[in-house]
Amino acid sequence: MQGPGDEPRDGDSGFTRRALVVGALQAGALGLLAARLYQLQVLEGRRYAPLAEDNRISQRGVMPRRGRIVDRAGVVLAANDEMYRVSILSASDSELKETLARLAAIVPLSEQEIATTLAKARTTQRNEPLIVAGNLSFDQVAAIGLHAASLPGVETDVDLRRRYFHGRETGHVTGYVGSVERHAMDDEAFLRMPGARVGKAGVELGMDKDLRGKCGSRKFEVDARGHIVRHLDEIDPVEGRDVMLTIDAGLQSRVLDRLAGIPRGAVVAIDVTNGEVVLMASVPAFDPNDLTINFEPDVWKKLQAEPHKPLLNRAIGGQYPPGSTFKMVTALAALEAGTASLRERVTCDGSFEYKDSTFRCWNRGGHGAMDLTDALRESCDVYFYELARRTGIDRIAAMARRLGLGQTYAAGIGQQKRGIVPDPGWKRAALGKAWLGGETILAGIGQGFVLTTPLQLAVMTARLATGRAVVPTLVRRPDDARPALPVFPPLAVKSEWLDAVRSAMVGVVNDAGGTGGNAAISDSAVVIAGKTGTSQVRSTGGDRGAGGDAFELRDHALFVSYFPADKPRYAIAAVIEHGGGGGATAAPIVRDVIETLIDFDPAARVTTGSLERP
Amino acid sequence: MTELARRRDETLAERLIHMNWLVLVSVSLLVAIGTATLYSVEGGSFEPWAERHGVRFLLGFGVILAMVAMPMWLWRAAALPIYLLALGLLLLVPVLGVEALGAKRWLDVFGLQFQPTEVMKVAIVLMLARYYDALPPSRIADPVAVFVPVVIIAVPLAFTLSQPDLGSAALYAAVGLGLMFLAGVPILYFAGGAMVAAFAIPFVWAGLHDYQRRRIETFLDPGADPLGAGYHIAQSKIALGAGGISGKGFMQGTQSQLDFLPEKHTDFIFTTFAEEWGFWGALGLLVLYAILLTLLAIMAMRARSMFARLVIAGAWSTIFVYVFINIAMVSGLVPVVGVPLPFVSYGGTSMVTLLAALGLALAADVDEGQNRRMLRRASRP
Numbered sequence: 002m003q004g005p006g007d008e009p010r011d012g013d014s015g016f017t018r019r020a021l022v023v024g025a026l027q028a029g030a031l032g033l034l035a036a037r038l039y040q041l042q043v044l045e046g047r048r049y050a051p052l053a054e055d056n057r058i059s060q061r062g063v064m065p066r067r068g069r070i071v072d073r074a075g076v077v078l079a080a081n082d083e084m085y086r087v088s089i090l091s092a093s094d095s096e097l098k099e100t101l102a103r104l105a106a107i108v109p110l111s112e113q114e115i116a117t118t119l120a121k122a123r124t125t126q127r128n129e130p131l132i133v134a135g136n137l138s139f140d141q142v143a144a145i146g147l148h149a150a151s152l153p154g155v156e157t158d159v160d161l162r163r164r165y166f167h168g169r170e171t172g173h174v175t176g177y178v179g180s181v182e183r184h185a186m187d188d189e190a191f192l193r194m195p196g197a198r199v200g201k202a203g204v205e206l207g208m209d210k211d212l213r214g215k216c217g218s219r220k221f222e223v224d225a226r227g228h229i230v231r232h233l234d235e236i237d238p239v240e241g242r243d244v245m246l247t248i249d250a251g252l253q254s255r256v257l258d259r260l261a262g263i264p265r266g267a268v269v270a271i272d273v274t275n276g277e278v279v280l281m282a283s284v285p286a287f288d289p290n291d292l293t294i295n296f297e298p299d300v301w302k303k304l305q306a307e308p309h310k311p312l313l314n315r316a317i318g319g320q321y322p323p324g325s326t327f328k329m330v331t332a333l334a335a336l337e338a339g340t341a342s343l344r345e346r347v348t349c350d351g352s353f354e355y356k357d358s359t360f361r362c363w364n365r366g367g368h369g370a371m372d373l374t375d376a377l378r379e380s381c382d383v384y385f386y387e388l389a390r391r392t393g394i395d396r397i398a399a400m401a402r403r404l405g406l407g408q409t410y411a412a413g414i415g416q417q418k419r420g421i422v423p424d425p426g427w428k429r430a431a432l433g434k435a436w437l438g439g440e441t442i443l444a445g446i447g448q449g450f451v452l453t454t455p456l457q458l459a460v461m462t463a464r465l466a467t468g469r470a471v472v473p474t475l476v477r478r479p480d481d482a483r484p485a486l487p488v489f490p491p492l493a494v495k496s497e498w499l500d501a502v503r504s505a506m507v508g509v510v511n512d513a514g515g516t517g518g519n520a521a522i523s524d525s526a527v528v529i530a531g532k533t534g535t536s537q538v539r540s541t542g543g544d545r546g547a548g549g550d551a552f553e554l555r556d557h558a559l560f561v562s563y564f565p566a567d568k569p570r571y572a573i574a575a576v577i578e579h580g581g582g583g584g585a586t587a588a589p590i591v592r593d594v595i596e597t598l599i600d601f602d603p604a605a606r607v608t609t610g611s612l613e614r615p
Numbered sequence: 616m617t618e619l620a621r622r623r624d625e626t627l628a629e630r631l632i633h634m635n636w637l638v639l640v641s642v643s644l645l646v647a648i649g650t651a652t653l654y655s656v657e658g659g660s661f662e663p664w665a666e667r668h669g670v671r672f673l674l675g676f677g678v679i680l681a682m683v684a685m686p687m688w689l690w691r692a693a694a695l696p697i698y699l700l701a702l703g704l705l706l707l708v709p710v711l712g713v714e715a716l717g718a719k720r721w722l723d724v725f726g727l728q729f730q731p732t733e734v735m736k737v738a739i740v741l742m743l744a745r746y747y748d749a750l751p752p753s754r755i756a757d758p759v760a761v762f763v764p765v766v767i768i769a770v771p772l773a774f775t776l777s778q779p780d781l782g783s784a785a786l787y788a789a790v791g792l793g794l795m796f797l798a799g800v801p802i803l804y805f806a807g808g809a810m811v812a813a814f815a816i817p818f819v820w821a822g823l824h825d826y827q828r829r830r831i832e833t834f835l836d837p838g839a840d841p842l843g844a845g846y847h848i849a850q851s852k853i854a855l856g857a858g859g860i861s862g863k864g865f866m867q868g869t870q871s872q873l874d875f876l877p878e879k880h881t882d883f884i885f886t887t888f889a890e891e892w893g894f895w896g897a898l899g900l901l902v903l904y905a906i907l908l909t910l911l912a913i914m915a916m917r918a919r920s921m922f923a924r925l926v927i928a929g930a931w932s933t934i935f936v937y938v939f940i941n942i943a944m945v946s947g948l949v950p951v952v953g954v955p956l957p958f959v960s961y962g963g964t965s966m967v968t969l970l971a972a973l974g975l976a977l978a979a980d981v982d983e984g985q986n987r988r989m990l991r992r993a994s995r996p
Contacts (some may be wrong), residue, residue, distance in 0.1 A: 015799050016797060016798075016799065016916070016921075016924060017916050018799050019796060020797060020916050020928070021798060022916055023793060023796065023928075023932070024909075024912045027908060027935050027939075028905070030935075030939050031901055031905055031938075031939070033943075033948075034901060034942045034943060034946070034948075035898055035901055037943070037946045037947075037948055038855065038889065038894055038897045038898065038901075038942075038946060039894060041852060041855045041856050041946055042855055042856060042889065042893060042894040043860050043894050045856050046856045046858070046859035046860065046894075047859075048859070049852065049853045049854075049856020049857050049858060050859065051856070052853045052857070079825060097876065123971075146869065193894075268855070293872075356919065397807065418648045487739065499662070536974055556949075574657055586768070590684075
């Protein structure tokens with residue numbers, strides 16, 4: 002008996018065989034899957050794990066607060082204004098569009114702003130927030146927080162904008178901040194922060210690393226759309242350090258008032274005992290707020306188009322021929338070389354012949370027979386032509402450098418110019434030409450190629466006054482961090498010669514026939530030492546000081562000074578561009594500056610803690 | 616013979632007692648794994664997926680019991696009408712279909728949405744089983760007899776490709792050819808068919824939709840466009856790799872929890888599971904499928920009627936093809952074609968299809984068992 006199912010059918014064993022074949026193939030296929038999983042999970046697992054972490058974790062910088070800048074009395078010159086701004090994480094185009102549309106109901110956003118944000122989102126990496134709008138009110142920030150659920154990826158934070166107080170008076174010293182230029186971006190986390198600002202000029206630039214601080218960071222767990230799921234880790238930023246300046250905002254203000262009406266010029270005063278620059282005024286002034294909180298799109302163009310270039314801090318960035326203020330350098334170089342003596346007289350008949358050229362003295366009639374003191378006091382050009390010829394440019398240049406010219410200082414202020422202390426090597430490198438003897442003659446009276454900044458002239462004067470290698474600074478260290486006096490090494494110039502130059506400089510201001518009589522102050526107890534300079538803008542050896550000339554062609558008026566003459570406390574340099582004669586224009590300004598200085602620091606007139614002269 | 620004529624159908628209770636419960640136990644385990652993974656994907660919530668997944672299975676369980684209750688002769692008789700009905704529904708899709716995700720696949724009948732391609736998966740199996748059941752074994756190698764099942768498979772396959780639904784089309788082809796092989800079609804036909812297919816590839820390629828071509832291109836070089844079309848595969852591999860040997864732990868899989876995985880609750884659920892449970896977990900899941908497939912294979916081999924054999928083999932091969940394509944896809948072995956992982960992936964349609972196929976197989980097995988039992992009784996002295 003057989004049931005129908007048991008009917009012997011062709012292919013019975015065939016089916017079982019074929020089923021076994023199929024089963025074997027399936028077993029092989031599942032084995033293949035297992036092998037694949039073994040490869041991905043066991044053999045390559047370690048390679049993939051960090052990729053999953055990268056996916057998951059988004060790190061974002063936290064901006065440090067920029068340090069403040071205060072003056073020597075603690076008056077705040079630069080600080081941060083807090084401004085709320087709103088940013089959004091880049092997401093898919095359509096999602097972003099929707100979110101921005103909803104955001105526009107809270108924060109007024111123009112079509113243009115929305116379009117800009119969308120365009121930026123296409124070029125930005127995921128997980129990097131884009132700033133949509135700044136300068137929000139607190140109410141708007143609160144409203145955004147309220148609607149957070151319908152605004153995915155939208156965040157508000159505080160943006161710090163730099164605000165300058167006493168900007169007009171101290172703007173050249175503080176400088177200003179600006180956004181990071183593209184090429185500097187990959188240096189450091191801070192520079193890649195959206196909205197990061199760095200110092201662009203002045204102390205903001207010179208002390209940028211201190212002021213900036215260090216970025217903190219926040220780690221988030223994010224989902225595939227970049228939305229924050231939870232906070233993982235937070236490293237607080239290191240806030241920027243406050244910087245105290247050596248300048249006095251009140252003094253700056255008074256001196257700038259005095260400079261009113263002068264189109265271009267600069268005055269620098271240094272405390273010779275410690276190198277602190279107590280005054281650095283440059284006209285015309287500008288307000289750095291115009292470049293930060295009050296920024297308008299065309300402000301750059303406007304400021305750059307101004308003929309008097311208000312953005313230039315002339316105290317460190319203006320380079321002028323020092324003229325006769327350079328004669329101390331020539332004198333000391335000659336004395337040290339033995340090519341001049343204190344007693345020897347040189348006769349000035351109004352002009353000096355060298356090879357085929359004639360170099361004129363400013364006094365056409367000639368000064369007659371002069372020794373070194375006479376020549377400095379009356380600023381005889383012929384005397385110094387002769388000294389320059391005898392001494393040679395190399396020795397003069399070496400002395401100029403010892404006195405602080407032709408260099409920048411670690412003074413904490415950016416954009417210092419080096420000036421030029423010319424010598425044959427410099428000329429070959431800069432102009433590709435050989436040095437000419439006549440160029441030495443011109444350099445002897447601070448003309449020709451010689452260029453100096455007012456700060457350099459003040460340093461030179463401080464070094465003459467003290468006999469030490471005074472280095473200027475604009476950053477005031479805390480009192481307890483200041484080393485005891487004396488801080489600066491001696492110049493190693495014979496004090497006999499320094500004394501001769503100093504007494505001649507006293508004569509310039511105080512003796513009959515001195516060119517700087519205008520610098521003497523009413524308080525006769527304080528003896529002022531100084532030197533006039535009238536430097537030619539045109540390089541011809543001919544006429545000078547022609548008052549009728551166009552402004553741009555008129556001579557620069559210079560005056561360098563220190564006081565009190567016996568125990569120096571302050572060194573001052575003033576350059577009035579196209580001001581005419583140094584004695585006529587610059588000396589009276591320096592006199593007023595000295596009186597103001599004494600006003601602010603009465604102890605200066607009878608200095609007790611002054612530097613020992615070496 | 617007379618005894619057989621007096622043969623009566625067993626009662627429902629008897630049929631259920633003799634059902635292969637081991638199969639249902641392994642399927643229940645798979646559903647439980649699916650529910651737990653869906654719970655984890657949602658960050659520890661039964662809403663919206665895990666709960667519905669479990670509920671659907673319970674409903675589907677009822678469907679299985681209902682199908683087992685029906686005797687085989689009824690299914691045998693219904694095979695052709697069901698196939699024709701499924702074909703008609705498939706033809707209606709381009710006319711009345713609802714479009715979703717760039718493809719028209721769904722039909723809406725009195726508010727009930729379903730995919731005719733899914734119905735067809737069961738219908739093809741039934742139809743082929745019916746056909747070979749009726750075909751005398753002596754004619755198995757007859758070219759005309761080989762051509763008929765090819766048409767049975769090819770017609771719905773063509774419509775499905777045009778929808779376009781690459782995954783279902785691949786399944787029709789694989790399961791259909793598998794059944795033809797098991798039915799005893801000579802190997803030579805398959806070899807010939809393979810050669811024809813090789814020649815046809817360029818023409819098929821020309822007929823593919825852009826997105827289908829892109830998927831295949833992406834599969835061939837997934838690194839070329841990691842944020843675009845290759846994103847799915849790349850993220851899936853990262854998740855598998857990050858799971859490592861022992862996994863990140865239940866509910867700790869960052870790739871899926873944080874939405875880096877696409878379709879993490881449906882087609883890519885294996886990745887989620889493997890990220891959290893590691894290689895051992897993934898291997899365990901594979902073993903569970905292997906057990907289920909072995910149970911079905913034994914059922915098929917024990918069956919005596921060709922109809923029962925092929926109906927059981929239909930469920931067997933359907934489940935295998937789903938499992939293989941899905942896991943091969945998420946591990947980057949084959950292109951992403953949108954095939955769910957049986958009983959684990961969320962999704963009502965595939966669950967119903969698979970349970971229906973399984974119900975048929977179980978019903979066939981009960982019938983076969985009934986025959987065996989009757990034979991045993993009859994042969995007793």
